[in-house]
Amino acid sequence: MLEMGEGDVPIVPSATVVPVRDGPQGLEVLLLQRNRALKHMGGEWVFPGGRIDPSDYPVAGDHDQAALHAAIRETREEADVQITLEQLHFLSHWTTPEGARRRYSTWFFLAVLDADAEIRVDGGEISAHRWVRPQDAFAEIRDTQSPFRLMPPTFVSLVDLADFRDCATARAALGARPPRRYAPRMIMQEGGVCFLYEEDAGYANLVEAVSGPRHRTYMINDQLEYIREGVE
Template sequence: MNDGKKFDPYADLLKPDEVDPERVPPPIPAATLVLLRDGDDGVEVLMLRKTSAIRFGGMWVFPGGRVDPGDRLPGDDDTMAARRAAAREAREEAGIEVDPGEFLWFSHWTPPPITPKRFSTWFFAARAEGHHAAITVDGGEIDDHLWINPARALARHAVGEIDLVPPTWMTLQRLCARDTVTGVLEELGATPPRVYVTHLGKTPEGDRVALWAGDAGYEAWDASLPGPRHRLTMAKSGYRFEESGDLDG
């Protein structure tokens, strides 16, 4: 358990005037696997805790990491390489074997260019099989794991028991839409993968706001502009997601 304070995932942002748009390096390709199973409490998702010795230490995440050169085989496109990376990371971090061909690609995340180190991350979902019950964390980057209902994970975050970065929080929120793994996978696969290229703003109270395409303040990086909403407000009192209109098309 942490100290109850909300983690600020953007605390190390560069100032906009410190960033030369022409010299911003491309984000590092990465991949994440959202592994799902049906449990007594409904859908459960595998989450891992990062060790305190690495960046974002103590954070609860899904298995994943950067795409390595060895993840790309001849003829692979970027998405196939990301699938292989997600499968490899699941094996290395949690000791489980998964078939990348069975993964459902449902979202892609890129943080703002004022982030010192950026990962461009494919998010995949898959059903856990019976042999995935035994999880063995690597003890290096990962020091704990749990299977948890998505709504329960969000509730624990709301009271400061666990830390989550916005893409993880948003994914958990989407997983709450259905009560079974079959239903969740159908829901995630009903639309093309959602692409989130994050911009940032602030509320008058000083709370950070992640803005995405379709939000009135997205292009201007201005959370105060009136109009359609597609944002996550990261208030000290808790995260709040707002979405208006058809943002899948």
């Protein structure tokens, strides 16, 4: 079922998996590169995921259960990895902001994989994969000569995981935390955009310069900065 957003832009239900493993130097996250020939986000590095299909609904209208089934299916289709419902932890939910040409309502799930899990991409929609420590991904983004770029939901998910030394610690801590929900509102900036989230003091009135809690992401000249201050 599609919701209709501003200007009758459909909001498409979708699901994403954030796969993690214990690497030689700590927690690593799996990223997949979308084929550069694709019109939508071609060449971008993303997590496994995609829209929820009608066949993913065990019960009509149950989006939460459908998202779990879609997450399992998409991970199998894009990375050739079989995960189970028990492996999935509801991490966050993202809604694409108004004004975007395509809008999604996306469930993000954390999944811990075995360190030796074999990843195979299809070479079609997905052209490559890599395991990366969040800290290394941040350093690569800061390198203006690097073509490596992430969209805000992927970046914020990596920030969520960056301080954990291993998968068990991450799973325990994030499992004790309610899922975070992001429905960004955009303020255009010179060279980019500021995404405000609901807990931000400027969210309701769409004001950037405001005192109080700050929960936002800046994406300026392909550089990302996530700020969460004064928010529980």
